[in-house]
Amino acid sequence: MFPKASFFKALAWGFAVTLLITFLLQRIGFIKIDFDEYLENVLILGSWWILTSLVFYYSRKISLHKKNLLKILYLALFFTGILLLDQWMSIPDNPVSIFLLILFWMGIARFVAPAFFKKYQKVIFIVYGLIWMVFSILRWHETYLREHHEMAIFMLLIPIPFFLLLWVFEQWKRMRDLENQKNQAELAMLKNQINPHFLFNTLNNLYGLCVEKSDAAPEVVLKLSDMMRYTIYEGRKKEVSVSQEVAYVENFLELHKIRHRQLPKIDFSVSVSEDKLISPLLFIVPVENAFKHGVEKLAEEAFVSITLDSNQEKLRLEVENNFDLSSQSTAPGIGLENLKRRLELTYPGSHTLQITQKNGIYTLVLEILWSR
Known part of the structure; x- marks a missing residue:
């Protein structure tokens, strides 16, 4: 986000250099400072300070090759x-x-x-063109030095703070846009990580059914096809409805019901009073981990309990399952870190995302x- 630390460093260096050069020029008599002209002094020194700071800020971006050295020479x-x-006239x-x-x-x-x-x-050209014309008119007025000098100098300097603020x-805005682009690219990458992860696990399941020559294999292929169609076409969208995500999870559960001979106890309770839009492929990660x-x-005695409630204020997903304490892993999975x-x-x-493990029961609660 902006401002960065480097910008503050540039301001500090610019302030120090501006004071040093101003002091030296005054000491050698090259410039004279009227300390009674507070407004003029503040605006002039402030302008020099900011412009000097910009040079420091952009110093890394300005490579001193021949072309830039010539520009500096021409300006000097x-x-x-x-x-x-001015001295001659x-x-x-x-x-x-x-x-x-x-x-x-x-x-x-x-x-x-x-x-x-x-x-x-x-x-910039229009603003300073108009200011210079007004300044010229005031300058040739007979009472300029007595009545209009301070106002004319003020007109010349006052646009500078506005352009600096701009x-x-x-x-x-540029830093914010870059951050948004980075986030969007990272989100796209994370979504793409979900598909291979899920596909790998499901194909392993399908392979087991094919080896056993199970009659359930064709139905698993059909369910898998529907799910992959969702991940490919809906998963790339920014948002989908909660009901679409629910249907996706239901397909996943049906696939596991087909696969397992001894059916685990699966409880899926859904209450969607507000069918809001949500980022796709969020629910599948904790549900898949439960299996x-x-x-x-x-x-034996495996169970998975899933409760989903979506109302006007928030969405709440709770996934609870039992696990084998002897095979418990302390390292977080890729899918959960992704989520x-x-x-x-x-x-x-x-x-909020809360995860608890107690007495062989794993509970994940997600609230949005x-x-x-």
């Missing part, structure tokens, strides 16, 4: 020419010098922030608060 020569011209607040200084700072801005300058260059906003780590490793990460990305701050 241009600025030197402005100072010589010897006119206080010379409109010609002010115009050239505006172009110089535009060149600096284009060098350190080319993308931002290119995007808003028309606005730049900060653009940086924040993989419970039913598959218990010789946790997906929940963090999709429902940050609006979900619906956004309003």
Whole structure:
């Protein structure tokens, strides 16, 4: 997110360099600071501070190859020419010098922030074009130095903070967009991890039925086909309805009922008063784990209890199963870690996932608060 630590470091370096150069220039008499002109001093030093900070901030992105070195040389020569011209004309607040200084700072801005300058260059030219024309009119007024000097300088400097705030906003928006793109790419990767994981387990089950020449094998193939169709076409969507996810889990349970000779006790209780939209393929992970780590490793009296409730406020999924204490593994499975990460990305701050293991009973409770 923005601002980054490097930006604060750039501000600190920019502040230190600006104060040092200002102090040295004043000491050698190159510039004179009127300490009574608070507004002018704050705006000028603030502008130098921010612009110097931008140079530090972009220093890693600006490689000093021949082309950039030439740009820096041209800007330095241009600025030197402005100072010589202003000294030669010897006119206080010379409109010609002010115009050239505006172009110089535009060149600096284009060098350190080319993308931002290119995007808003028309606005920048229009704003400063109008300000320079008003400044020129005020400058040639007879009472300028007495009545309009401070206002004219203020007009020249006041747009700078607004453009800097706009730049900060653009940086924040860019960082947010990059983070969203990263999250979406990670979500897509995590969804793709679900399909092979489930397919591997189910094909193992189907292989066992085929070896036994079971009449249930064709029906398993059909159920598997329906489930894979769902994972391929619905799984790539951002959201699906809760009822679609329920139907997917029901197919999964039916597949296991077909496979097992000694049917485990399966209880699936569903109450959907609000058929909200939800990220796909969330329910299958805890349900599949209940069979993989419970039913598959218990010789008898295996059970799986699933309770799903979706109302106007939240969705609550509870999966409970017994397991063999002697074969208990402390390492979390890929599927469960996958589920946790997906929940963090999709429902940050609006979900809870609680897992308990007590007396051979494994319980997973997932709650998702619906956004309003």
